[in-house]
Amino acid sequence: MAEVRYYDIRCVRGEVTLVDIDNGVVESAGTSFFNKAVIRVLGSNGWGILTRDHVDIDSKRELNSLVEAASRLAAVTQDRLGLADAPRGVLPVPPLGEDPRDIDLEEKTRLLAGIEGAARVLGVGNTRARYTEGIDSVRFLDSSGNEYAYEAVRSGFSVIAIASKNGVMQMGSERDHITTGFNLRGKHDLGRKAGEVAVSLLDAKLAKGGTKRAVLDPELAGVFTHEAVGHASEGDLVREGASVLGGKIGERIGCEGLVIVDDPTLHEFGFIPVDAEGVAVQRTEIIRDGILSSYLHNRETLAAVGNGIPGHARAEHGAPPIVRMSNTFIENGDAAYDEILAECKDGILLIGSRGGQVDPGRGVFQFNAEYGYLVEGGETTDMVRDVSLSGEILSTLHNIVLVGNDRKMSPGYCGKGGQSVPVSDGAPHLLLENATIGGRGE
Amino acid sequence: MNGEDLIERVLREGGRRADEVEVFYARGESISTEIKKGIIGTAEESEAWSMAVRTVKDGRIGFSSTGDPDRWKECLDAALASGGLATPQQWGGFPKPANLTSTASSSDGDLIVAVEDAAGMVGDLLSGAAEHPVEVVGGGANLARSYLMVANTSGVLYGMDRTVAAVSLEAIREQSTGYEFDASPFRADIDARSVGEQAASLAARSLSGRDIETGRYDVVLSPIAAASILGQVILPALSGRNVKAGRSFLADKIGEQVFDERLSVYDDPFVPGLGSTTWDAEGVPTRRLVFVEQGVLRQFAYDLKTGYRYGEGSTGSAVRSGGEPPGIGFHNLFVDGPREKEPGDERVVWVHDVVGAHTANPFSGDFSVEISNPFWMEGGDLVEPIRTAMLSGNVFEMLREIGGLGKDTRRVGRLTIPSIRLNNQQIIGK
Numbered sequence A: 001m002a003e004v005r006y007y008d009i010r011c012v013r014g015e016v017t018l019v020d021i022d023n024g025v026v027e028s029a030g031t032s033f034f035n036k037a038v039i040r041v042l043g044s045n046g047w048g049i050l051t052r053d054h055v056d057i058d059s060k061r062e063l064n065s066l067v068e069a070a071s072r073l074a075a076v077t078q079d080r081l082g083l084a085d086a087p088r089g090v091l092p093v094p095p096l097g098e099d100p101r102d103i104d105l106e107e108k109t110r111l112l113a114g115i116e117g118a119a120r121v122l123g124v125g126n127t128r129a130r131y132t133e134g135i136d137s138v139r140f141l142d143s144s145g146n147e148y149a150y151e152a153v154r155s156g157f158s159v160i161a162i163a164s165k166n167g168v169m170q171m172g173s174e175r176d177h178i179t180t181g182f183n184l185r186g187k188h189d190l191g192r193k194a195g196e197v198a199v200s201l202l203d204a205k206l207a208k209g210g211t212k213r214a215v216l217d218p219e220l221a222g223v224f225t226h227e228a229v230g231h232a233s234e235g236d237l238v239r240e241g242a243s244v245l246g247g248k249i250g251e252r253i254g255c256e257g258l259v260i261v262d263d264p265t266l267h268e269f270g271f272i273p274v275d276a277e278g279v280a281v282q283r284t285e286i287i288r289d290g291i292l293s294s295y296l297h298n299r300e301t302l303a304a305v306g307n308g309i310p311g312h313a314r315a316e317h318g319a320p321p322i323v324r325m326s327n328t329f330i331e332n333g334d335a336a337y338d339e340i341l342a343e344c345k346d347g348i349l350l351i352g353s354r355g356g357q358v359d360p361g362r363g364v365f366q367f368n369a370e371y372g373y374l375v376e377g378g379e380t381t382d383m384v385r386d387v388s389l390s391g392e393i394l395s396t397l398h399n400i401v402l403v404g405n406d407r408k409m410s411p412g413y414c415g416k417g418g419q420s421v422p423v424s425d426g427a428p429h430l431l432l433e434n435a436t437i438g439g440r441g442e
Numbered sequence B: 001m002n003g004e005d006l007i008e009r010v011l012r013e014g015g016r017r018a019d020e021v022e023v024f025y026a027r028g029e030s031i032s033t034e035i036k037k038g039i040i041g042t043a044e045e046s047e048a049w050s051m052a053v054r055t056v057k058d059g060r061i062g063f064s065s066t067g068d069p070d071r072w073k074e075c076l077d078a079a080l081a082s083g084g085l086a087t088p089q090q091w092g093g094f095p096k097p098a099n100l101t102s103t104a105s106s107s108d109g110d111l112i113v114a115v116e117d118a119a120g121m122v123g124d125l126l127s128g129a130a131e132h133p134v135e136v137v138g139g140g141a142n143l144a145r146s147y148l149m150v151a152n153t154s155g156v157l158y159g160m161d162r163t164v165a166a167v168s169l170e171a172i173r174e175q176s177t178g179y180e181f182d183a184s185p186f187r188a189d190i191d192a193r194s195v196g197e198q199a200a201s202l203a204a205r206s207l208s209g210r211d212i213e214t215g216r217y218d219v220v221l222s223p224i225a226a227a228s229i230l231g232q233v234i235l236p237a238l239s240g241r242n243v244k245a246g247r248s249f250l251a252d253k254i255g256e257q258v259f260d261e262r263l264s265v266y267d268d269p270f271v272p273g274l275g276s277t278t279w280d281a282e283g284v285p286t287r288r289l290v291f292v293e294q295g296v297l298r299q300f301a302y303d304l305k306t307g308y309r310y311g312e313g314s315t316g317s318a319v320r321s322g323g324e325p326p327g328i329g330f331h332n333l334f335v336d337g338p339r340e341k342e343p344g345d346e347r348v349v350w351v352h353d354v355v356g357a358h359t360a361n362p363f364s365g366d367f368s369v370e371i372s373n374p375f376w377m378e379g380g381d382l383v384e385p386i387r388t389a390m391l392s393g394n395v396f397e398m399l400r401e402i403g404g405l406g407k408d409t410r411r412v413g414r415l416t417i418p419s420i421r422l423n424n425q426q427i428i429g430k
Helices: A060-074 A105-118 A188-201 A218-233 A235-239 A299-305 A337-344 A393-399 B004-017 B069-085 B115-129 B192-205 B223-238 B240-244 B304-309
Strands: A006-022 A025-042 A047-053 A124-142 A147-165 A168-178 A208-216 A260-262 A284-288 A327-330 A347-351 A356-359 A364-368 A371-376 A379-385 A388-392 A400-403 A408-416 A419-427 A430-440 B020-036 B039-057 B060-066 B135-152 B157-173 B176-184 B215-221 B264-267 B289-293 B333-336 B348-351 B353-355 B366-372 B375-378 B381-385 B390-394 B410-412 B415-417 B420-428
Touching (some): A006 A060, A025 A105, A060 B039, A105 A188, A124 A188, A147 A188, A168 A188, A208 A218, A208 B420, A218 A327, A218 A347, A218 A393, A337 A400, A347 A430, A356 B353, A356 B366, A364 A393, A364 B353, A364 B366, A388 A393, A393 A430, B004 B135, B020 B115, B020 B157, B039 B069, B039 B115, B060 B069, B115 B157, B135 B192, B215 B223, B223 B240, B223 B353, B223 B366, B223 B410, B223 B415
Parallel strands (some): A025 B060, A047 B039, B215 B348, B333 B415
Antiparallel strands (some): A006 A025, A124 A147, A208 A430, A260 A327, A364 A388, A400 A430, A408 A419, B020 B039, B157 B176, B215 B420, B264 B289, B264 B333, B353 B366, B390 B420, B410 B415
């Protein structure tokens, strides 16, 4: 057998339940099953990785043959990697308020239909709601004798409403996902909100692009934190020279008082009891008082780059672990929301997120708000739609003028390297100076 | 038991408990070698197995899937239970066996899923990138082979091979990045060296871009940028499901001139490509579909479920991804039209790619994205890099009158598309 410095195997067996309701029609409601294993071997240089469906982790013989096959793959790698020592430990999984497995599919479908129905306010022509539930049974063992098992339960939904008038079509959407129990009860208000936003956007103006002062709501500011800072602080990107934050530890990259954290221990949607390499998770302050202080690491990037905290390896089932965020946020400052609006004077308030993207190497990000309001004389006036924000990571953090005191977290899924994992992000309201706003209004 | 014998068993067992049963089965292997810091960092091999089951009883469609052959019974039970909750609909049955006379190839008999071959492709990528003074920060090569099968209780049993060879490379020089990629069923189509060279060239040449003033400019979207923006907006608008649900801007516009007369959009499942096939993901024979002919909207795409529900009939447009139920999609989509002149003859802003295309509004067509590797183009040549900027507009409006199509048609996934010149577009400088 080729050299094996280390190996691990991670098996995730589970079920996914989806309910899809489109304009009152139950399109599908059902459960599917998966059982995926990833075997990694660190050879004399880099990783050889195997992914398989349905592996018997308890069979010594099967494990040995998989390790041998992975070691042959590792033999073609050239990049000599080391693995840093890292603390071990598994946090308890938060207790489930109500276990979604105790509720039958019929009731889930009925509850989702209620949320979908609530979105159908006057003026809305189409509604769609989707329930997603995942039960993952995770087992891990490695060649250093570490072994763990835990179960993750996720439950949540999204709802979309589309309103149209005179050929104009507008959308409102809401979502809520948790990892602490069943999450379909008492949520009609979110359905209604999606409907109301869609209808009011019909009469919203097109935003005018340009450089101006912008107030970001907690959801959009959270996406900003995730896209603009979180990704660029990921140790793998730093190691590969693909992040503008590389080599900047100890430097001031943001305004005084700015604290940006990734914390997998919080019982938010990005919670993990232990990372995908068996490393204990802990709160990581990426930026402390405006100064870049830690990268997010797995064992390999910690060894190569240093200056950071391990425990940030995550993997979608059936995929190898990579450095990821979990719950990423800007800590509260002391400005009240009214004060932020007053200080903005004339600018734009951006609300909600339709997603974003970043090129961490170039240090450029872009994301879209769901909608916004013009701010005139410190007060919100007309509603605007199809408005986006872009900028450069290194300058934008200096442009944060005020940090609010009303932080809120929002759940979502983050994609990287073809893998999607549950995350949450958040912030208080922020006031940005010299923000580049995209919009096609004249 | 995890091949045809299992499929037969599920059909037999399921057939006793439902009116109809369908099994979609996929197995595959793939090898990928990934670049880390300019050399091979990881090598990965995957073997995948999956089975998806649909049952129909009294017009109620049930679905489940499993990656574990031992759970086939649970999977069948789950599909039947799921059908119990689905809203009943008009249903005319799964397709019967058809005499498939067309041919479509998406499999390369010479493609070997071997780590040595993937490593060789990485070598070619890197030697191409070495022609410019850049650092390679990522990328890799992937070789895959899969076997897909669809079977139903009406007697359909089709199977096909698919292969994929894919490469990508990301290079950086200071704060200037360049990314290029290519994928094809045929190993010989992939020129890894050229992909590496192109990515490195973009990173090297985009350095020290000059600022651009906010204003209106003539713009050329490269095939990649055009694919990103159009893919996000045009493809969903052609889905029959979105049309019937009132989610498509193009609904009720059949027969109307919706785009410039120089633009046609069609799906051709019979030309060699990543999505080539003679039957769709539900076993319906595929056909060439012209959605937009010289700017006039001709038809939409349907699968069985949406087709039966609205009396339109399937257009053979069902596709599947992962363990999800089939949905409406495209096999090999083309954006095509006459190439009258080089689209960048005069001074224009050339855009290689965009950041954030997925945030475009698929219903209204409005978008505002960050542009990547923009250049001033003169006489068809990239003459000077532009620093960074945003491009805002509306996809449906901008396609109503285009400035022309380029001769640089290329594959971008399942879409084949040339560069598109658009006049008088809004760019927001920094």
